[in-house]
Amino acid sequence: MAMTRSVLRFGLILVFFVLQRGVFGHVICPGCLAPFVQLGGRCYFFSYMQKSWSHAQAYCRSKSSHLARITSQHENNMIVSYVRTYFPADFNWWLGGNDMAQEGRWVWVDTNKVMTYTNWNPEEPNNIKGIEHCLELRSDYTHKWNDAPCGKAKSFICEK
Ligand SMILES: [Ca+2]
Numbered sequence: 001m002a003m004t005r006s007v008l009r010f011g012l013i014l015v016f017f018v019l020q021r022g023v024f025g026h027v028i029c030p031g032c033l034a035p036f037v038q039l040g041g042r043c044y045f046f047s048y049m050q051k052s053w054s055h056a057q058a059y060c061r062s063k064s065s066h067l068a069r070i071t072s073q074h075e076n077n078m079i080v081s082y083v084r085t086y087f088p089a090d091f092n093w094w095l096g097g098n099d100m101a102q103e104g105r106w107v108w109v110d111t112n113k114v115m116t117y118t119n120w121n122p123e124e125p126n127n128i129k130g131i132e133h134c135l136e137l138r139s140d141y142t143h144k145w146n147d148a149p150c151g152k153a154k155s156f157i158c159e160k
């Protein structure tokens, strides 16, 4: 009986080890669970639902994520290419950037880091009527970035 138990225990430890390390000695990457999709090393959710920027961020948070922080040309290219491939041409998307705290100081959501990489459309951000404080990936600006009024309902991209 004691023998059986120790064999069982050994078996469990072995299974745990194999799951941890994977058959080729790498830690198994769980990938992205639907509806998140994997692009590069990250998981993204592209929403058909339209929400204000704050409600979009709250939604992302409820899915253990945040509105997307695009921090390189490479990441921007992957996302733009994905939305061009899989979504109607006129979709606009909230991203996780804003200048709510200080006009013209664009930071990423959660980290509060000032953007280093940006992909603004020419003339943007223009803060029209003094009310454009949220970051949008805009289809009719060839998917370059625009500042838009945060209360507008748009599709959005979560990242984790
Ligand atoms: Ca602004």
Ligand SMILES: [Ca+2]
Residues within 6 Å of the ligand: 124, 125, 126, 127, 128, 132, 146, 147, 148
């Ligand atoms: Ca604008």
